[in-house]
Amino acid sequence: xxxxxxxxxxxxxxxxxxxxxxxxxxxxxxxxxxxxxxxxxxxxxxxxxxxxxxxxxxxxxxxxxxxxxxxxxxxxxxxxxxxxxxxxxxxxxxxxxxxxxxxxxxxxxxxxxxxxxxxxxxxxxxxxxxxxxxxxxxxxxxxxxxxxxxxxxxxxxxxxxxxxxxxxxxxxxxxxxxxxxxxxxxxxxxxxxxxxxxxxxxxxxxxxxxxxxxxxxxxxxxxxxxxxxxxxxxxxxxxxxxxxxxxxxxxxxxxxxxxxxxxxxxxxxxxxxxxxxxxxxxxxxxxxxxxxxxxxxxxxxxxxxxxxxxxxxxxxxxxxxxxxxxxxxxxxxxxxxxxxxxxxxxxxxxxxxxxxxxxxxxxxxxxxxxxxxxxxxxxxxxxxxxxxxxxxxxxxxxxxxxxxxxxxxxxxxxxxxxxxxxxxxxxxxxxxxxxxxxxxxxxxx
Numbered sequence: 001x002x003x004x005x006x007x008x009x010x011x012x013x014x015x016x017x018x019x020x021x022x023x024x025x026x027x028x029x030x031x032x033x034x035x036x037x038x039x040x041x042x043x044x045x046x047x048x049x050x051x052x053x054x055x056x057x058x059x060x061x062x063x064x065x066x067x068x069x070x071x072x073x074x075x076x077x078x079x080x081x082x083x084x085x086x087x088x089x090x091x092x093x094x095x096x097x098x099x100x101x102x103x104x105x106x107x108x109x110x111x112x113x114x115x116x117x118x119x120x121x122x123x124x125x126x127x128x129x130x131x132x133x134x135x136x137x138x139x140x141x142x143x144x145x146x147x148x149x150x151x152x153x154x155x156x157x158x159x160x161x162x163x164x165x166x167x168x169x170x171x172x173x174x175x176x177x178x179x180x181x182x183x184x185x186x187x188x189x190x191x192x193x194x195x196x197x198x199x200x201x202x203x204x205x206x207x208x209x210x211x212x213x214x215x216x217x218x219x220x221x222x223x224x225x226x227x228x229x230x231x232x233x234x235x236x237x238x239x240x241x242x243x244x245x246x247x248x249x250x251x252x253x254x255x256x257x258x259x260x261x262x263x264x265x266x267x268x269x270x271x272x273x274x275x276x277x278x279x280x281x282x283x284x285x286x287x288x289x290x291x292x293x294x295x296x297x298x299x300x301x302x303x304x305x306x307x308x309x310x311x312x313x314x315x316x317x318x319x320x321x322x323x324x325x326x327x328x329x330x331x332x333x334x335x336x337x338x339x340x341x342x343x344x345x346x347x348x349x350x351x352x353x354x355x356x357x358x359x360x361x362x363x364x365x366x367x368x369x370x371x372x373x374x375x376x377x378x379x380x381x382x383x384x385x386x387x388x389x390x391x392x393x394x395x396x397x398x399x400x401x402x403x404x405x406x407x408x409x410x411x412x413x414x415x416x417x418x419x420x421x422x423x424x425x426x427x428x429x430x431x432x433x434x435x436x437x438x439x440x441x442x443x444x445x
Contacts, residue, residue, distance in 0.1 A: 002078070002079040003058060003079070004052055004077045005075075006073065006076065006077060007072060010071070017069050018040040019041045019219060020038055021040060021041045021219060023037070023060065024036050024038055027057055030055070031056070031077065033050075033054045035050060035051050036049065038075070041219045046346050053079055057075060057078075061075055148170070148173050149173055152177055154173070156173075218314070220314070220315040230377055231374045235417040237374070237416075238415070238416055239372040239416075240426050240427055241370060242411070243410070244410055244411075244412050244438065246410055246437060247409075248438055248439065249408075249440050250408040252442060253268060264333065266334055269333075271336055271362065272332040272336060273444065275321070275336065276444075276445035277433060277445065279305065280445070281432045282358060282429075285428065286299045287420060287421050288414075289358050290380045291380070292380065302323055304322050304357045304358075305320065305358055306319070307319060307340065307360055308373075311344060318359060318376065319342070319343050320339075321335045321339065329444045329445055358379060359373075361383070362385040364385045364386045364410060373413070375417055381414055381416040381429075384414070386413070387410060388408060388409070388410040389409065390406050390409075391407060392406060393407040393409065412433070414429065
């Protein structure tokens with residue numbers, strides 16, 4: 001017999017585990033080389049995993065919902081079809097796996113008149129800043145390890161792990177407890193607009209009332225929640241707001257639109273104009289195209305622009321336009337449309353959601369006037385685009401007379417990490433962006 005191992009792939013350099021979210025094939029099914037056989041979720045991306053070989057799926061070693069380290073054998077394919085015995089999946093024989101993330105249950109409705117049902121207590125998580133790559137990898141431990149650490153008041157970031165990429169394993173945390181590691185108080189984030197001073201990090205756990213519906217987090221929602229929480233702790237968030245007159249962009253777009261769409265087959269929106277302007281301006285304001293590494297600032301010389309994409313029924317993912325400085329207006333249009341389409345279809349490769357140096361989010365498409373977005377980990381700023389709409393504005397004519405005119409405008413906001421970007425720097429960036437967009441050339445950028 002010839003059997004081929006199917007392993008949990010490493011979906012990005014900082015990823016040490018993955019959750020097998022769904023088996024597309026079952027034991028006994030014939031599979032073709034490169035045909036999708038299962039789907040996984042990581043803290044970076046959801047992905048479909050192709051078969052490494054043609055044959056028949058002989059064994060399934062990891063169940064749906066289980067979270068296992070990368071390189072774990074999840075299944076075996078028999079390349080000689082006659083050797084597979086019909087039957088159910090064999091019992092898991094893979095290396096000891098990280099405890100599985102719970103599979104979300106169906107929504108539960110609380111009957112009218114029934115007593116409130118206590119919600120399950122959420123595990124207390126260590127709140128290390130995770131500034132360096134090494135620390136982020138160590139603190140990206142399994143739920144069980146984080147729970148044990150929290151119960152004993154131990155900061156995972158302070159330990160040296162023996163797992164993949166320095167991850168702290170269950171063995172490491174138990175050894176630390178046995179050796180008498182001194183418990184450290186869990187740090188509580190300081191006051192913010194979302195958590196006013198005096199509010200505890202962990203308040204009372206809400207309970208459902210009669211008639212409420214209890215919906216467990218999906219895997220994607222849990223990952224988004226963890227990532228946003230970490231991002232909020234790591235950066236010192238401040239947001240600045242500018243109103244930008246896009247009348248000039250609107251006119252140039254209208255002039256170019258017919259020929260552009262006939263030539264490229266792509267719909268010409270405002271977004272590629274904004275991306276092109278952002279790249280130009282970032283070159284003049286390098287602090288906003290950077291990463292913080294401890295007490296140093298890494299100025300990026302590549303301009304990888306992340307574009308936030310809302311997913312249905314819920315969730316968010318940020319595919320990245322790599323080397324946006326090398327792309328024309330049509331190239332940016334193609335890249336943005338392609339990435340957004342494949343993001344919604346869960347067809348993105350891991351490399352396409354990593355290495356952003358600056359991010360743009362566009363809630364304006366839903367009618368939002370402005371926002372205060374959270375800065376993605378590993379970057380220093382994010383730009384938020386509000387709804388583009390016509391507004392009455394005071395305009396000064398060539399003769400110095402003021403008149404009321406109809407202008408196409410939008411509110412832009414920029415959240416920046418005040419640890420490394422001063423308010424004046426962020427405002428200069430936004431003023432430069434406004435000037436660039438309000439003076440776009442006739443042929444576009």
